[in-house]
Amino acid sequence: MADFRVPPLNAGERLYRVLLHLYPPRFRRAFDRDLIEAFRDQRREASEHRTPQIVFAFMVVHDLLTQALAERVSSMWSILRKRRITDGEEPLMSGSQRAMRLAELRYAARRLLRAPSFTVTTVFVLALGVGATTAVFSVVNGVLLRPLPYADPGRLVALTHTIELSGVPEADQSEASVLFYQEHAKAFTGIGAWRDQAVNLELVDGQAGAAERVEAAAVTSNLFEVLGIPPLLGRDFRAGEDRVGAAPVVMLSYGFWQRHFSGARSVLGKRIVANGISREIVGVMPQSFVFPRSAPELWTPLPLDPATASAGSFNYRGIGRLRSDATTASARADLDRVLPGLLDEFPGGIPRAMWDQAHVRPVVTPLLDSIVGNVSSLLWILLGSVGLVLLIACANVANLFLVRGEARQLELAVRGALGSGIAGIVAQCLSESLVLAAAGGVIGVLFAVVGVSWAAGWADKMSVPRLEQVSVDGRVLAFALAVCAVSTLLVSLIPLLRARRVPIAMVLRESGRGSTAGAERQRTRSALVVAQVALALVLVAGSGLLARSFTRLRNVQPGFDGRNVAVTRLALSTTTYPSGPERVLFYGRLLDQVRALPGVHEATISDWVPLTTDHNDVVVTVEDHPLPPDALPADHYTVTVDPNYFKTMGIPLLAGRAHESPYRGRRSLDVVVSKAFAERYWPGKGALGKNIRPALTGPWFAIVGVVGNVHYEALNKPAEDAIYLPLLPADSDGAYTPTFVALLVRTEGSQDVALPIRNIVHALDPAVPTYGEQSLSSIVSASSSRARVTVLLLVIASTLALILGAVGLYGVLAYGVSLRQREIGVRIVLGAPPAQVSWMVSRQALGLALAGIVIGIGFALGATRLLSGLLYDVSPTDPLTLGATCIGLLAMAGLASWIPARRAAAVDPAEALRST
Amino acid sequence: MPENSAASDILRFRQDAFYILLVLLHGERHGYAIMREARERSGGSVVLQAGALYRLLRRMLDDGLVVESQRRPAADADDERRRYYRVTPLGRRAIAAEAERMAALAAAARAALREGPALA
Structure with missing residues (x-):
């Protein structure tokens, strides 16, 4: 028998009723009683099933938030759709919806062209934001997100060891460990290894040229198979060719093949002499082939010798392909299981007691992670910084929209009174945003294409790996599109929400006299400025910390005098x-x-x-x-x-x-x-x-x-x-x-x-070839170039943030002064000295800046923690840097208020009072 | 038939909506009953929360697949505050069309699986 007693109205239900206001009014009016009923039923069921309250609360809130958002979006669309049907303002092109939509956009474009300074500023700021963010994202995408260019790259892993030897925390593979793992490990379809070693190239196809030093790699014969990349021409190495005494063979990179053989297919079977050994060319790798970590031009098989292989000389990089049912953890366990038998099979090279003391343990890392290493946090931080600049720019554009909305308030209100209604206003706003976003996006992507080469340039200076993968691809374009969409939404959302709250009577009244709704808008604009200051503070604090760390680093004495020393490398x-x-x-x-x-x-x-x-x-x-x-x-x-x-x-x-x-x-x-x-x-x-x-x-x-x-x-x-x-x-x-x-x-x-x-x-x-000619001082400065470039980029980003913040603050103050002209005039008439009037404006600026600083410091304390890995001898909460940042932002606020303050002091009371 | 194809367009992307209509085919129900029955009939795979249910209902009301019922079930089981929903003839046709479409899909898939190369 069902229990029909109505449970008391408890706190949870009261909260639920309040939260129901997140739904659009139409939906809420239609269903609020039913939703509350269902809420009670569900709560009763939950308590019968002894569902924990927190789980129930989470389910309800999650449902409410997602559904309310979805319903809001779809109600906005339906408003637009209805407007197209009911609003007779545009001539109906052919009755088809598509044509009507186009007409709407064309009308929006025409309106925007009538306000060129607004349009140009908005498009430029949007394009700059989209372009910069997209350019940095292209580097993130190429380096961190794009899969490695091998077959099924997710299954490729780097194989290393941890080792407890003073001074050496990790070790690669030794000849013995490679041979041993290849034989005994079960979790892999293949294990390969290689060693980078440059070779002296003496003869190419019987022709002696000048001695040339060529980057090469000695590899296990299965390495290309493990990577899953077949040769372009000929074959790769066969099993057994990586043993001592095998016939000497070599594979060429595409570049080497083009340079020395002009891409002739007859290259197979010819010979080159490298390091005094004549080798037969058996294959050429494709142009797109990228070797992990290094860029060798020649590959030779390793001369492994199971009889003498040493277990203790970890000179080889190991790479493995996981079987489809293996994970990095299970592969590690597998290697851990077999490793203790290593010395039984390969006793040479290291005494057992020493081996035991070194506690060698295998490590299996996804290949991408092992190549990218510690660069990833740096790149994410840079992307975050550019994103912050974009946000600040959006806040500025939103302010522009607000001003524009104000200027057109009368027009909109009249249209509203004549029956165009909210729908018309919303549609107008959205179609304008859409046109602006499209223009900003297209120009932004153009900026990004230019910016990508620029971004790749600085990334190179930071010795970021995988730069050859950086380009504008589908994902980068999708990202640009998303950035565009989000910034348009941000930019038009606030004016849109404001636009709904304007009763016609008030606007008409206001256009004659000064202002209450005006003051409300000014509050929104002030809030935007506070947000800008807070975001700028995060960036300025971050770049300040890095700059301070960098100057400390520059003061480190290397221990030698690097001036006027030339370095030339040679190899016998x-x-x-x-x-x-x-x-x-x-x-x-x-x-x-x-x-x-x-x-x-x-x-x-x-x-x-x-x-x-x-x-x-x-x-x-x-x-x-x-x-x-x-x-x-x-x-x-x-x-x-x-x-x-x-x-x-x-x-x-x-x-x-x-x-x-x-x-x-x-x-x-x-x-x-x-x-x-x-x-x-x-x-x-x-x-x-x-x-x-x-x-x-x-x-x-x-x-x-x-x-x-x-x-x-x-x-x-x-x-x-x-x-x-x-x-x-x-x-x-x-x-x-x-x-x-x-x-x-x-x-x-x-x-x-x-x-x-x-x-x-x-x-x-x-x-004897010579190579690597450079000055010792350039080596010293290159060693800190990553830090230098990071600092430079963050300083640029925070300067932009400061300028945008100052412009935003200036705009609000100047507009505030123009709104308060009458009041200021009255004050002057009543005898307020100009200094007091100026101070009134500056005080407002400092107040806004202080509010931003207080909020920003909170964010900054959290955000700068992310930098701690990049800082040298500076704490992420360094009080000096944070203090200087606050003072800098206050100074910015003072500067931004200077002109509005002077203008306020210069108000002519007679003029101001007459102008009503 | 354009009306039918429009209706099945609406259904095609929501299993939840399908189950709501299935439940309502068995008679008029109020919201909470729909949630409970949909869960039972789908073997637990369709778990609707209140917000999701009423959004779907709103859309189906707009599309004319369901209407609010004026009739009430037997007086003793009635609860004054609750609103009941029932399927419209359009809703019936839509669900029939959707069922046909799914049956055709299932038949095609079965045939392909029988004819295709052995997997093991």
Whole structure:
């Protein structure tokens, strides 16, 4: 038996009744009783089923909000539809609805053309907003959203390891781990690996050219299959070709094929000689093929050797294709399951105790995430900033609409009185917005197309990956369209809502006298200005923090003197220079000749140019710091240098001396350490004469000198403890003498020595290529270019925000003064001094700005937290920056109020009072 | 028939609307009863909230598929405050047309599945 007692009117139902007002009036009048009945029924049912109240409340509110919104939208459409049927203002073209709609738009366009300054300003602001937002979005789209250009890219994963070694938090793959995973892992359809290595190209198809350094990658034979990209021509590598002793083959990139073979199809079967090995060309990759992370021009198979593969040298990037039923988590579990067996199969290379201590654990990351890395937060922040500028611009345009609406209020009211009704006004407003948005959108997309190349330019300066993917595609266009639609809606919504509230009598009365509805509109406009100030504050605070962080970063001393140092890289072939003494001989002769060049002060050789991607590290055993058995010593950066390195680089020698000269074939057990290294092991005591070795076993090296700290990795990381090894160490047969080195030359002024150096190298050995010529100072500034460009873009965005905010504030104040002319006139007549009248206006400006600041600070405290990863030595809530931001915004408000305030003081009372 | 095709255009995109009409084919109902019966008849797949139901009803009223009923069911089960709805002849035709369309679709799909290559 149903219970028909009416439950008491409780708080929930009262709230529901209030919320029903979200529905359009027509709908509410028709159904409110039924909705309330249904609400009671549902509540009774919910309590019978013991549904938690919060769940019930959520269901009801969700239903109410979504349905009310949908009903509002459709009622607006139906109003429009009815207007077309009832409103006889436009001649009916052919009776067809489409023609009528067109006529309406044409009429709107004509109206807009009669107000050119309004139209041009609105279209320009909209186009600028749409263009800038779309351009930044195109970068976000290309870098973050577009799938990688491989078959079924969602299943591709990067395979790495975490590792607990001091100084090295993560590791890639080793030869052994690749072979082992390929054999035992079950969650993958394929696992491949590669290693980037540039090669010296000597002969192409029997033709000797100038020696050329070519980016190449040594890959497992299945890598292209894992990526799912077949070659354009010929075949890719076959199973077994990536083993030691297999016939040497090579695949070409499209660019290499065009450059050296002019795209001839007869290229297959021809040979090139790279690094002293003659290789048969078996395939050419398509032009669209993009290799992950790097851009090699040649691919050679890795020479893997299961018999000697080392488990501990993580020099290969791993990539896997998940089986359709595997996830990254299950794949990781799979690798975790098999990994403990690795050393049983590949015992060489690393002692088991050390392996256990390193706690190597596999990591499976979606390939896209691993390529994009930490850039994503930066790009989203930039997109957010541009979006904020767009919002502020929209608020300005909305204000323009309000003013325009006011100017036409009389016309609209009369039309309303004559029976056009709300529908006509709404339709007019909307069709005007539509025309403006279409114009703004089209121009905006044009801006965006130009802006994309510009955006890609700065993204390149920030070393953003995947830039080749950035272009205007369907998704970018859809985004532009959405931005357009949303901004049009924002811009026309407020005037539209205002437009419904104007009783004809009031307007007619008002057009004669001053104002109550006018004051209400002024309140709306003030609210818009407060919002603008608040949004601008968020942007200004953000860019202020980044700028402050950037100046701190600029003040970081790199530890060397980067001025007037030219960098040239060269690479010796290990076949021509198989051992240390031969390499050192070459370097010695090279340095002698370079030093003899006019204008050259010093020259040196090093295998690690600071602040570049060069990197070497090694476990360092310290003699008087014995470790428990099987414990792994700490890892330290190693730089192999010529004795003149410190003098050339301007790194201060704090104690002792540099290495002995290796150029007479003297092998050395000298080592120089950085101050940080010395203080780490012998704090407060001298490090000279102590013994260390850059390996687990072998002879001890004696510390002969201590030098100043250098930032090798990055300026925003602490200066590292590093050890400097001699070019010809005595602990091996010279196998540690580097073949890839940088020649660093300090010159008198900033003259260009690249060409004479190239000539010297060519004269010594034409088969040794030189590359990577640049100045050390450009390397230093490039290392902070990401920060610099970010700061620059945010400063531009916040300047725009400030200007737009100031313009908005100015508009409201100026309009307010014009509304209050009579009142001001009366005040002046009653004896108010001009300063007091000015202050009245300025006070209003400061009041609005203060309101905006208070709201904005709240937002900013939340928003700047997002920046914390990008800040160096600055807190995201840095009080100094936030304080300066507030003062800056107040100053802006003062500036914006200046002209209106003066105008108010200059009001001629006689004129003002007569004009009524 | 243009009237019919217009009606099925309205229905084609809402399973919810279809079930509301199905419920009303069994007789006049008030809003809450429609919600409850639609849920039962659809085996729980159509769960209408009040707002969604009345929006659909509003549209179907506008389109002439349902009308508010003037007749009341048996006096003892009546609740004065409630409004009852019933299907119009146009609504009946619309639901018949929709059912035909779905039957044709289902037949085509079954045939294709029988003829197509074996999956396993």
